[in-house]
Amino acid sequence: MTVAIVTDSGSDLSPEEVRQTGITQVPLTVSFGEECFFSPDELTPEEFWRKLVEPGCPAVHTAAPSAGQFKVAFERAFEAGAESIVYVGLGDSLSATLRSAQMAREMLPGREIHVVDSRSACSAVGALAVIGSEMAAQGASGADIAARLTEIRESVTLFVSLDTLEFLRKGGRISAAQAALGGLLSVKPIITVVDGLVELAEKPRTRGKARERVIELLTQKPVKQVHILYSPPAPVDEFRDQLIARMPGLAPDRVTTQIIGPVIGAHVGPGALGAVIILRTGEVQ
Numbered sequence: 646m647t648v649a650i651v652t653d654s655g656s657d658l659s660p661e662e663v664r665q666t667g668i669t670q671v672p673l674t675v676s677f678g679e680e681c682f683f684s685p686d687e688l689t690p691e692e693f694w695r696k697l698v699e700p701g702c703p704a705v706h707t708a709a710p711s712a713g714q715f716k717v718a719f720e721r722a723f724e725a726g727a728e729s730i731v732y733v734g735l736g737d738s739l740s741a742t743l744r745s746a747q748m749a750r751e752m753l754p755g756r757e758i759h760v761v762d763s764r765s766a767c768s769a770v771g772a773l774a775v776i777g778s779e780m781a782a783q784g785a786s787g788a789d790i791a792a793r794l795t796e797i798r799e800s801v802t803l804f805v806s807l808d809t810l811e812f813l814r815k816g817g818r819i820s821a822a823q824a825a826l827g828g829l830l831s832v833k834p835i836i837t838v839v840d841g842l843v844e845l846a847e848k849p850r851t852r853g854k855a856r857e858r859v860i861e862l863l864t865q866k867p868v869k870q871v872h873i874l875y876s877p878p879a880p881v882d883e884f885r886d887q888l889i890a891r892m893p894g895l896a897p898d899r900v901t902t903q904i905i906g907p908v909i910g911a912h913v914g915p916g917a918l919g920a921v922i923i924l925r926t927g928e929v930q
Contacts, residue, residue, distance in 0.1 A: 648781040648790060649727035651718055653710060653742050654684050655735035656770035657874070657906045666778040671710045671718050671734075673742065675907040678703030684907040693907035694877045698915060705812075705911040709741040715749035719758060729787030733761040733773045733794055738841035740766075759791035761798075764841035767909045768872035768901070768921040769801045797923065804846065804862045805874065805919030806835050806855035812914035813843065835859055835919075852916075856884060859919050864891045867925040869899065876905040879918040888920065 651669040652658065663670055672683040677696060680703075682688035696702060715732075722730050737743040743762055750758040763770045773794050780790045807813075813836070832848040833855035846862070849855040863871075873888065875881040885902055889895065905917060 646728045646786050648729045648787045649722035650777045651732040652774040653734045655908045657767045658771045668774050673908045674708040676706045690904045690906045707911050712745045712748035715746045716752050729757040731759045731787050731790045736764045736841040737762045759787050761791050761794045765838045768874050800924040803838050803921045804859050806859050808916035860888050868922045869925045870923040871900045872921040873902045876917040879916050
């Protein structure tokens with residue numbers, strides 16, 4: 646059976662990863678005031694971060710793809726020869742994106758379309774999509790891929806240190822009280838995702854302490870894969886070296902480094918630094 650893997654641009658897959666895997670990435674919309682872009686098709690991560698720090702930059706917002714956009718993507722996959730589709734996307738509690746995919750599935754009765762809630766964001770979604778594409782290339786069925794990704798997501802962990810909680814507050818991902826606490830204490834918060842919801846994990850007082858604590862949190866258990874993520878101007882090379890040094894035996898091909906794209910960047914802001922890990926308990930091959 647030929648299985649197509651579909652995700653959304655909240656996965657932060659790079660153009661190279663999309664080309665190599667054949668994954669379809671349905672774009673979300675990123676808006677600067679009245680100016681709207683399909684991301685990353687019309688707005689690259691580099692362009693986004695340049696615009697975000699410009700003086701007088703208007704408020705940034707994101708919007709989920711419509712059900713119609715997903716329907717078109719699914720139809721194109723079937724027209725290209727797919728017999729089954731597995732969509733894995735942004736967590737349902739974080740975005741309306743998954744619901745749009747579910748609506749599109751209902752518009753195509755009789756077609757085999759599996760919708761998997763990653764319960765996370767960014768490289769956590771991308772890593773699952775890549776695993777799905779590898780399984781598809783090995784001949785796994787859509788049902789088997791969807792079931793396996795649902796299992797693996799339980800071993801996916803994300804920790805990211807932020808320079809500010811303000812962008813999460815503006816996007817409605819945390820409460821105003823949580824954001825105010827971070828600002829008043831001048832903390833450099835560490836966030837994670839628990840049961841599909843953004844949680845404030847810890848509140849270190851300095852960038853150095855925050856990044857050291859992120860490394861500690863990411864290296865508490867045996868790790869199978871590491872997907873380092875950052876937003877400028879975070880010192881990602883230094884962080885990567887420090888993190889990998891604490892993970893002896895980790896194969897180099899199990900480590901990626903990815904700039905945070907516009908969809909997630911609109912909510913975390915500049916200076917974010919952390920990683921998504923897949924624990925060995927997930928038995929990812």
